[in-house]
Amino acid sequence: MFRVALPQIFENMEEATVGKWLKSEGDRIEIGAPLCELITEKTTLDLPAESAGILRQIVAPAKAVVPAGFILALIGDENEELPDIEAENAALRARKAPSSEIEAPQLNIAAPTPSAASRIRATPAARRAAKDAGISIEDVAAKFPGKVIGEDDVKAFSA
Structure with a gap:
């Protein structure tokens, strides 16, 4: 089973929004075929398939904001058993979440800066x-x- 993960497209990219899915569950997928739109702070682009097979499961729905590395979908054969992706994605979110023990410094800003x-x-x-x-x-x-x-x-x- 191939896991379609959100790639880190830019060096500073932490997350992206899933635009619309261009393929549906059950569709046959060819390598290089666009699967979904990804929206980042810098651009909107199509995510190409890196594996051929059947789109078995869409994990991240349209408009979901997900971190880099998040499993978006699964591509495989019709009879392959689906792995527990929720646990993998939950672990990823936990690693990417800011630590509650670290306190951000308080800044006193009178007015927003032009930038x-x-x-x-x-x-x-x-x-x-x-x-x-x-x-x-x-x-x-x-x-x-x-x-x-x-x-x-x-x-x-x-x-």
């Missing part, structure tokens, strides 16, 4: 949607603090 916009985590699609709607991505980010802003967040903000 604060560059630190807003938003997908390229969200930035485009905000620009097209004439909305400031900073305003959207203020409504959804601590979250990677997606296109749906921009739509919810403008509604």
Whole structure:
């Protein structure tokens, strides 16, 4: 059974959002065929299959935000037994989670700096949607603090 894992596409990439799945469970998969869209802070791209077979299970649904290394799907033969991927992914999330014992230093900031916009985590699609709607991505980010802003967040903000 081949595990389709989220690759670390960029050196500093910690996570990505699964866009839409381009294949469905039960589909025959060829090597190099696009499986799903991946949305990172820098780009949106298709994830190609590294193994041929049948898409047996989609583990990460569309719009899921997952860390690098997370098992997204399983490709194998029709009769192969499915492994317990939930345990593997839970262990990965536990390793990637910030330690609660380490306390972040407290910063007293009177006002946001002009470069604060560059630190807003938003997908390229969200930035485009905000620009097209004439909305400031900073305003959207203020409504959804601590979250990677997606296109749906921009739509919810403008509604």
